[in-house]
Amino acid sequence: MIRNLLVATDGSPQSAVAVDCAFSLAHRLYARLEAVHVIDSRLVELPMALPALGPAAAWSGPQASSALHAALQARGEAILRELEARAEKEALPIETHLEFGNPAQVIRDIQQRTELVVLGRAGEHAVAAPGMTGSTMDRVVHRAIRPCLVTPPAFSPVRKILFATDGGAAAARARDVATDLAQALSVPMVVLSVAARASGEERARTVVENALSSVRAHETAAAGLALAGNPAAVSLEQAKKLAADLVVLGMHGHGKMYDRLLGSTAAIVNARAACPVLLVP
Numbered sequence: 001m002i003r004n005l006l007v008a009t010d011g012s013p014q015s016a017v018a019v020d021c022a023f024s025l026a027h028r029l030y031a032r033l034e035a036v037h038v039i040d041s042r043l044v045e046l047p048m049a050l051p052a053l054g055p056a057a058a059w060s061g062p063q064a065s066s067a068l069h070a071a072l073q074a075r076g077e078a079i080l081r082e083l084e085a086r087a088e089k090e091a092l093p094i095e096t097h098l099e100f101g102n103p104a105q106v107i108r109d110i111q112q113r114t115e116l117v118v119l120g121r122a123g124e125h126a127v128a129a130p131g132m133t134g135s136t137m138d139r140v141v142h143r144a145i146r147p148c149l150v151t152p153p154a155f156s157p158v159r160k161i162l163f164a165t166d167g168g169a170a171a172a173r174a175r176d177v178a179t180d181l182a183q184a185l186s187v188p189m190v191v192l193s194v195a196a197r198a199s200g201e202e203r204a205r206t207v208v209e210n211a212l213s214s215v216r217a218h219e220t221a222a223a224g225l226a227l228a229g230n231p232a233a234v235s236l237e238q239a240k241k242l243a244a245d246l247v248v249l250g251m252h253g254h255g256k257m258y259d260r261l262l263g264s265t266a267a268i269v270n271a272r273a274a275c276p277v278l279l280v281p
Contacts, residue, residue, distance in 0.1 A: 005025060005031050006034045007019055008103070022118040035080060036097045036110065116146060160188055170280065171250040201227075
């Protein structure tokens with residue numbers, strides 16, 4: 001059972017959806033909620049590097065860095081105050097944290113004390129300066145030691161879960177998380193296994209049957225689907241067809257194998273799903 005949630009917010013519209021999702025889950029799971037806003041140290045350090053650019057960099061150096069840090073801190077405090085006010089209005093206990101550093105690393109460090117991390121698919125710099133900051137979401141997921149729930153541009157409460165499995169060890173961990181959530185939220189679950197080739201359909205059916213046996217042993221309502229095709233495309237198609245509000249996937253590990261995975265099924269589903277995607281390491 002998930003009893004501790006951590007939501008990362010940068011004040012952007014995308015992170016507002018993550019906040020909505022985290023509040024909804026905290027209420028429904030009777031979970032403890034933490035919120036973190038990270039002042040990105042790279043933004044503060046940038047003015048310090050600007051003198052090397054020459055006379056064109058008039059606003060630079062220690063004074064600029066200090067002023068920028070103060071402005072970002074004030075903004076972060078305002079964002080967290082809004083969350084505290086909302087939590088008080090909804091009678092939901094919340095603990096907020098204002099941190100400084102690399103957002104992905106900070107979130108990685110504080111994952112130890114939580115069971116689920118909620119964050120937006122894209123942040124405040126996704127459009128304005130994607131090349132400068134990169135994707136915090138990608139980096140958080142890359143370093144994850146806890147399940148990461150990545151939210152899309154629009155929020156909707158979880159009413160049905162689609163769990164996609166290949167029968168591996170990571171999928172087994174994801175199955176357990178999906179089962180716990182389905183049971184705690186009192187929502188049905190669909191188990192999906194996709195064979196990349198027609199010759200693998202029999203194995204896909206076995207994978208589904210084994211997963212269903214485990215899920216139903218916890219008295220969770222579940223149905224199964226074994227299909228053939230491109231795993232990412234079929235998963236996205238079924239998520240839409242079944243009107244799933246959450247897709248759960250296992251991650252196979254970190255390093256090169258992890259990067260290879262994120263170049264395929266997990267990354268594609270995470271990037272294109274209309275509903276939140278829960279990635280379980």
